[in-house]
Amino acid sequence: xxxxxxxxxxxxxxxxxxxxxxxxxxxxxxxxxxxxxxxxxxxxxxxxxxxxxxxxxxxxxxxxxxxxxxxxxxxxxxxxxxxxxxxxxxxxxxxxxxxxxxxxxxxxxxxxxxxxxxxxxxxxxxxxxxxxxxxxxxxxxxxxxxxxxxxxxxxxxxxxxxxxxxxxxxxxxxxxxxxxxxxxxxxxxxxxxxxxxxxxxxxxxxxxxxxxxxxxxxxxxxxxxxxxxxxxxxxxxxxxxxxxxxxxxxxxxxxxxxxxxxxxxxxxxxxxxxxxxxxxxxxxxxxxxxxxxxxxxxxxxxxxxxxxxxxxxxxxxxxxxxxxxxxxxxxxxxxxxxxxxxxxxxxxxxx
Numbered sequence: 001x002x003x004x005x006x007x008x009x010x011x012x013x014x015x016x017x018x019x020x021x022x023x024x025x026x027x028x029x030x031x032x033x034x035x036x037x038x039x040x041x042x043x044x045x046x047x048x049x050x051x052x053x054x055x056x057x058x059x060x061x062x063x064x065x066x067x068x069x070x071x072x073x074x075x076x077x078x079x080x081x082x083x084x085x086x087x088x089x090x091x092x093x094x095x096x097x098x099x100x101x102x103x104x105x106x107x108x109x110x111x112x113x114x115x116x117x118x119x120x121x122x123x124x125x126x127x128x129x130x131x132x133x134x135x136x137x138x139x140x141x142x143x144x145x146x147x148x149x150x151x152x153x154x155x156x157x158x159x160x161x162x163x164x165x166x167x168x169x170x171x172x173x174x175x176x177x178x179x180x181x182x183x184x185x186x187x188x189x190x191x192x193x194x195x196x197x198x199x200x201x202x203x204x205x206x207x208x209x210x211x212x213x214x215x216x217x218x219x220x221x222x223x224x225x226x227x228x229x230x231x232x233x234x235x236x237x238x239x240x241x242x243x244x245x246x247x248x249x250x251x252x253x254x255x256x257x258x259x260x261x262x263x264x265x266x267x268x269x270x271x272x273x274x275x276x277x278x279x280x281x282x283x284x285x286x287x288x289x290x291x292x293x294x295x296x297x298x299x300x301x302x303x304x305x306x307x308x309x310x311x312x313x314x315x316x317x318x319x320x321x322x323x324x325x326x327x328x329x330x331x332x333x334x335x336x337x338x339x340x341x342x343x344x345x346x347x348x349x350x351x
Contacts, residue, residue, distance in 0.1 A: 007047045101167050105202075108200050109158050110126050124152060127154060167203075171200050180303070211271070218240050
């Protein structure tokens with residue numbers, strides 16, 4: 001059953017927020033009001049559509065008593081009932097508890113796991129895949145820290161992604177990704193397996209995480225450059241160590257001030273995720289629970305290049321369009337993961 005009382009409460013709250021948005025407010029309060037209004041709007045719209053269909057069905061059923069109108073009503077009712085079932089499902093999904101972090105920007109961290117240089121090359125492939133996916137969805141992609149290898153791989157990449165629904169979609173990417181392919185350096189044509197870890201963290205706001213300046217050690221150092229005349233001679237890179245937790249964050253763009261700001265954002269995101277894990281109790285407080293050790297056997301997804309196959313092991317999804325996926329066409333994969341998570345949440349709510 002759809003809880004009518006709850007729908008009425010949501011509608012009343014939405015009307016209050018709409019009126020509040022027309023009134024002068026401090027910027028922070030206005031932003032909070034706007035966020036809540038935006039979060040409730042899909043629920044209100046789904047409830048209105050559901051109620052409108054119920055009213056149409058009631059009208060059509062009333063027409064059954066009229067001999068002249070009965071054939072028309074009998075023709076309309078099956079389609080209306082199908083539409084009502086779809087509208088009710090949409091409304092149930094909208095009523096599911098939302099992850100408070102879903103609307104936030106995200107920090108995505110990619111590192112090679114087992115597999116040596118081939119794993120570093122795979123980490124670079126994943127970074128390109130996510131950058132292209134962000135571009136497809138109109139999100140911004142800002143690299144905070146990048147440590148390339150001599151052969152074009154990555155030792156580490158940290159990027160900030162901002163846009164509509166960023167964390168809601170990218171959070172399913174956290175874990176160990178495994179690739180099976182023949183390396184360019186493999187003369188015998190033998191398939192190698194290597195891995196890379198991906199961690200996706202919601203960006204924290206300053207009000208979420210209070211950081212005592214006394215808990216920080218901030219070091220400046222030379223940014224790593226391309227060599228020769230391109231070496232950055234100034235000490236612009238910033239490394240921040242959070243002493244109570246031992247978390248270390250670096251940012252090595254050209255501006256020291258920008259590096260400090262970005263590094264603090266990453267630090268807040270990591271501390272915020274630790275706190276979310278502690279409160280939710282669903283995951284270990286250790287960030288390794290998100291990405292494992294990088295071992296080949298701990299994987300959420302396998303990319304098999306010779307077969308052109310992607311398999312997501314969490315939901316048993318297999319697609320034979322790996323080239324397109326590695327070019328950033330990830331929506332089919334993520335849509336399936338979102339649908340699976342929603343189905344599980346509905347089952348818990350109704351069970």
